[in-house]
Amino acid sequence: xxxxVLAFLCSASLGGCSLSQNHYLLVDKSLxxxxxxxxxxxxxxxxxxxxxKSRVLYGMDRGMTLQLAGEYEQSNQVLDEAEEEVDRLxxxxxxxxxxxxxxxxxxLPYEGEPYEQVMINVLKALNYASLNRWQDALVEARRIDxxxxxxxxxxxxxxxxxxxxxxxxxxxxxxxxxxDINNAFIAYRKAYxxxxxxxxxxxxGVPAQLQADLLxxxxxxxxxxxxxxxxxxxxxxxxxxxxxNQQLAQVIVISYNGRAPRKEDQFLDLPISVDAxxxxxxxxxxxxxxxxxxRAADTALYGLNGRVVRVALPMMxxxxxxxxxxxxxxxxxxxAPLTVRTELVxxxxxxxxxxxxxxxxxxxxxxxxxxxxxxxxAEAATRGAQQAAGRDAAPLVGLAVGLLTKGFAVASEESDxxxxxxxxxxxxxxxxxxxxxxxxxxxxxxxxxxxxxxxxASEKTLTLRAGETAILIQRVMQ
Amino acid sequence: xxxxxxxxxxSKLAVLMCLLVGLAAxxxxxxxxxxxxxxxxxxxxxxxxxxxxxxxESMVKEALEYPWLNTFSQSKxxxxxxxxxxxxxxxxxxxxxxxxxxxLERELTNSQRVTFVAGKNERDEVRSERKEQAMYxxxxxxxxxxxxxxxxxxxxxTIATILDEADGTKAMFYQVDLQMVDLESNAKVWFxxxxxxxxxxxxxxxx
Numbered sequence: 295x296x297x298x299v300l301a302f303l304c305s306a307s308l309g310g311c312s313l314s315q316n317h318y319l320l321v322d323k324s325l326x327x328x329x330x331x332x333x334x335x336x337x338x339x340x341x342x343x344x345x346x347k348s349r350v351l352y353g354m355d356r357g358m359t360l361q362l363a364g365e366y367e368q369s370n371q372v373l374d375e376a377e378e379e380v381d382r383l384x385x386x387x388x389x390x391x392x393x394x395x396x397x398x399x400x401x402l403p404y405e406g407e408p409y410e411q412v413m414i415n416v417l418k419a420l421n422y423a424s425l426n427r428w429q430d431a432l433v434e435a436r437r438i439d440x441x442x443x444x445x446x447x448x449x450x451x452x453x454x455x456x457x458x459x460x461x462x463x464x465x466x467x468x469x470x471x472x473x474d475i476n477n478a479f480i481a482y483r484k485a486y487x488x489x490x491x492x493x494x495x496x497x498x499g500v501p502a503q504l505q506a507d508l509l510x511x512x513x514x515x516x517x518x519x520x521x522x523x524x525x526x527x528x529x530x531x532x533x534x535x536x537x538x539n540q541q542l543a544q545v546i547v548i549s550y551n552g553r554a555p556r557k558e559d560q561f562l563d564l565p566i567s568v569d570a571x572x573x574x575x576x577x578x579x580x581x582x583x584x585x586x587x588x589r590a591a592d593t594a595l596y597g598l599n600g601r602v603v604r605v606a607l608p609m610m611x612x613x614x615x616x617x618x619x620x621x622x623x624x625x626x627x628x629x630a631p632l633t634v635r636t637e638l639v640x641x642x643x644x645x646x647x648x649x650x651x652x653x654x655x656x657x658x659x660x661x662x663x664x665x666x667x668x669x670x671x672a673e674a675a676t677r678g679a680q681q682a683a684g685r686d687a688a689p690l691v692g693l694a695v696g697l698l699t700k701g702f703a704v705a706s707e708e709s710d711x712x713x714x715x716x717x718x719x720x721x722x723x724x725x726x727x728x729x730x731x732x733x734x735x736x737x738x739x740x741x742x743x744x745x746x747x748x749x750x751a752s753e754k755t756l757t758l759r760a761g762e763t764a765i766l767i768q769r770v771m772q
Numbered sequence: 773x774x775x776x777x778x779x780x781x782x783s784k785l786a787v788l789m790c791l792l793v794g795l796a797a798x799x800x801x802x803x804x805x806x807x808x809x810x811x812x813x814x815x816x817x818x819x820x821x822x823x824x825x826x827x828x829e830s831m832v833k834e835a836l837e838y839p840w841l842n843t844f845s846q847s848k849x850x851x852x853x854x855x856x857x858x859x860x861x862x863x864x865x866x867x868x869x870x871x872x873x874x875x876l877e878r879e880l881t882n883s884q885r886v887t888f889v890a891g892k893n894e895r896d897e898v899r900s901e902r903k904e905q906a907m908y909x910x911x912x913x914x915x916x917x918x919x920x921x922x923x924x925x926x927x928x929x930t931i932a933t934i935l936d937e938a939d940g941t942k943a944m945f946y947q948v949d950l951q952m953v954d955l956e957s958n959a960k961v962w963f964x965x966x967x968x969x970x971x972x973x974x975x976x977x978x979x
Contacts, residue, residue, distance in 0.1 A: 378816075381974075384940055388979045429861055436864045436933075444937050 315556070317343065318715050321359065322553060326771045334359040337716075350379045351404045351712050357417055358716035362550075362769050366421040373418050380405055380414070395664055398606070399657070399710035407649040408445050409642075410714045412438060412461050419468060420548060423765045428472045435465035435481070454652050459489035459496070460640035460721060463504055467546060467725070470511065471763040475536065479511040483520075497644040501637045503725050506533035534727070542727040543758030545735075547622050549636050551770045552615025552719030555643045557650075557711035560609040563592075564665070567601040592704060603665045607658060608709040610650050612643050615719040616772045623736040624728055636722035643719050657709070665707065672699035718769070730760045737768055817944065817972030819867045819931075827948050828875035831964045836883055840952065840961040844924065845885070853921050854880070854952070856891045857928035863946065864933045872931075876950075889923050925952045925961065940974040 317340040324333035337359045344352040353376025360369035383405040394401040406414070419434035438461045449456040466481030486508060489500040505528040512521040514536035563577070577592065592604070620636040676696040683691035733756045756764050807813070812822045835841070844852045856877060859869045880886045890898055905914045929950035936943045945967065952962040 384974050384976070386977050388977060430866055433861065433864065433866050440864060440935050440937070447938060 315711070315715070318556075321716065322771065325362070325769055328769070330359065330363040330769070334363045334365070347400070347402065348404045348712060350376045350383070350406050351714065352376075353379065354406065354410060354414060354714045355716045357414070358714075361417055361421055361424075361767065366425050370418050370421045373414050373421075376406075377411075377414050377418075379403075380411055395660070395667070397706050398664075398708045399660075400708060400712070402710070404710075404712045406714065407646070408449075409455055409458065409645040409649060410717075412441055412445075412458050413714065413717065415441060416461050416464060419464060420765060420767065423468065423471075423546075423763070424767065428468070428763075431468050432472060432474075435468045438462070438465055439481075451652075453495070455492075455645060455648050457484070457488040457492075459485050459492065459498065460723075462488055463501070463639060463723075466507065466511075470507070471544065471546075475511050475514050479508070479515055479517070482508050482511060495644060495648050497641045498638055501639055501723070502531060503637065503723070505531040507725075509533040510536055510539075539727045541730075541760050543730050543760060544763040545622075545624065545634070545724075545726045545728060545733075545756070545758070546763060546765050547620070547634065547636055547722075547724040547726075548765065548767045549617075549620040549722040549724075549770055550718035550768070551617040551620070551722055551772075553613040553771065554713065554715055554717040554719060555610045555612045555646050556715060557608045557709070557713055558611050559709050559711065560607045561592075561707070562605040562607065564603045564605065565601060566603060569601060602704070603669050604704045604707045605658075605661045605665045606707045606709040607654070607661060608650060608711055610643075610647050612647075613719060614643065615770070617720075617722075617770050620722055620724070620737060620768070620770065622724060622726075622766070624726065625734040625736060626729070627732045629729070629731075632726060632728060634724045634726040636724040638720055639723040640721035641719075642717050642721065646713060661707075661709070665703070668703035668706070669700070672696070672703050675699045728758065730758050730762075732757045735766060814970075817942065817970055819863070819865050819946065823946065823968055824872045824875055826968070827966045828872060828879060830966045831876055831948070831950055832879040832883070834964045835880060835950075835952070835962060836885060838962050841885055844961075848924075851885060851887045852924045853887045853889055854925045854927055855889050855923035857926045857953075859928065859950070860930045862930050862932040864935050864944075867931055869931065876927075887921070889921050895920075923955055926955055927952050929964075940976055942970075942972040942974075944970045944972065946970075 317336055320336045321333045324330070324336060334356070337356045341352055341356075353372045357369045357373035357376065360366075360372065383403050390402060405411075415434045415438045419431045419438070422428070422431035422434060438458075442457050442461065446456045462481050462485035466478045466485060469475075469481055470478035482504060486500055486504060489496075489498060489504070493499055505524070508524050509521065509528065509531060510533050512524055622634045622636070624632040624634065626632075676692050676699060679695040680688040680692040735754050735756060754766070756766075758764055809821075810825075813820065814822070841852065856873055859873055861867050861869050877888050881888050899917075902915050902917060906917075927950060929948065932947050932949070934945040934947075946969075948964075948966045948968075950964040951960050953960050
């Protein structure tokens with residue numbers, strides 16, 4: 295019996311190993327030097343490490359590096375695959391869920407947090423827009439709308455993540471850029487409502503540009519009641535009419551600033567005897583540093599003691615950007631230069647924190663139940679082995695089996711630390727309408743002290759015609 | 773005495789199991805089966821070749837049955853010339869509109885009652901070829917400019933979807949609208965419409 299239990303746990307643990315996160319360090323290093331091709335090559339090489347359970351995560355991570363490398367078609371291909379996998383993972387298998395319950399949540403296929411699933415479509419929309427395939431970008435806008443509608447229907451808690459201000463805002467920009475002012479207005483209005491209602495936890499206010507967009511489209515659609523309402527709400531906002539913009543070209547700047555937060559294990563060692571309590575306190579005193587590095591020692595100590603139950607919970611570690619705003623200078627061949635400042639439209643860290651906070655009660659209950667089950671199975675295996683060994687060998691066999699089974703219960707406890715790590719900490723956006731012509735684009739970012747730094751990665755030349763829209767995507771790692 | 777045969781039986785079974793596992797492991801993941809192009813293959817529930825074919829066939833049938841064609845042929849004593857305009861994809865899917873339009877064009881052309889001329893995107897390539905002929909081809913084989921046939925009608929339309937979803941069940945409604953517009957008068961002489969509705973159900977849990 296004990297051997298069977300051990301064999302099951304061992305086999306279940308084979309799939310329970312978490313994804314090695316080392317490649318993220320190398321990717322970050324390449325992004326820091328603006329070597330996007332290298333960042334993508336590292337991601338491509340790490341594909342096997344992701345394994346079958348993290349196909350969605352690979353698609354998301356790679357989709358971002360490919361976008362930064364300017365490989366928009368390929369980026370859409372991997373993001374398409376990730377999106378299809380998300381749909382497929384709607385159906386859960388009892389076998390996989392049971393295996394995860396016996397080991398850890400890393401055995402489950404990663405389907406992404408709801409905000410990450412929305413970001414798949416956001417990235418695809420930006421890719422299509424960068425390829426000048428606006429009708430395809432609009433398909434993504436419709437998919438965003440559908441995904442968010444389904445999410446809102448499913449999420450009863452009004453304070454949870456159930457809509458996305460930035461995704462709605464981007465959809466509005468795409469509609470307006472293709473001349474569909476009615477749908478643009480609807481998307482802007484939804485974006486405004488979402489930014490406004492979620493500003494407490496999303497740490498993102500209503501962008502000033504969105505206020506101007508609402509005024510302009512309400513005016514263009516002759517929605518006098520809405521226009522007057524928005525004029526009262528945003529008395530300071532300067533805006534120009536749609537007719538005034540029609541002979542101009544549009545530049546949209548998307549700036550990915552900083553790095554998305556990462557997850558770490560937070561171990562809760564629950565002693566169920568006085569001896570065990572002393573051991574846990576002593577162990578904590580000895581190893582105050584990185585608990586991750588002392589997992590082997592914990593396994594041996596707690597396995598020998600046999601009276602410690604370990605629970606692992608994920609903890610969010612923010613990696614905040616130093617950038618407050620990005621400044622883009624458009625230098626025309628003739629005429630005065632134009633300076634555009636980006637503003638925050640998406641705080642990814644706040645979204646990740648919210649997603650984890652919403653799911654943490656469920657994760658905790660599951661982790662405690664799993665730890666209790668593992669402990670009772672290990673206890674049963676130890677007692678069974680002792681009885682089978684006979685009176686003389688029982689103490690020694692009990693010690694050995696206890697060390698193995700209870701040690702395994704401690705060692706296999708690990709939280710699911712997977713998240714879309716190639717996303718930025720914050721997304722900033724700027725829109726500008728400029729006279730048609732040739733422009734040299736210069737980018738700069740302002741750090742917390744508003745000391746401007748030139749960003750070599752964002753320098754390029756653009757030729758714009760009337761009515762045309764250009765999308766500039768830049769990555770700032772500070 | 774019975775111990776040995778029992779053990780043998782188990783060892784044979786173990787070997788057989790290993791062989792089966794081995795064979796299963798050796799077998800490729802890809803299996804290809806050739807089937808007739810007309811067979812309905814609804815795999816994901818998204819727009820597929822069957823939808824494209826059904827809509828094209830239905831539209832062609834409609835287009836040929838309605839009086840605009842006979843009215844034109846009788847009054848002008850020739851086939852109407854049609855150019856394909858934009859078929860806008862207003863749906864939730866990245867539909868390859870080009871294959872659908874080609875299906876339609878082919879069916880109508882093969883009916884011998886309509887002449888299609890190259891559309892906006894194709895024309896540039898044809899004109900560039902003509903320009904090159906003027907420079908590089910033998911004089912008696914060169915095709916002169918200014919002899920293109922002007923279209924009588926432009927065919928344009930939209931593919932739109934309405935999508936509803938709850939608890940893993942999706943209801944997808946496709947509506948394809950095509951219209952033939954008289955290039956001289958802007959009059960809409962024919963309006964074709966085809967609707968398709970699909971329900972896609974997904975189970976939340978399986979064993």
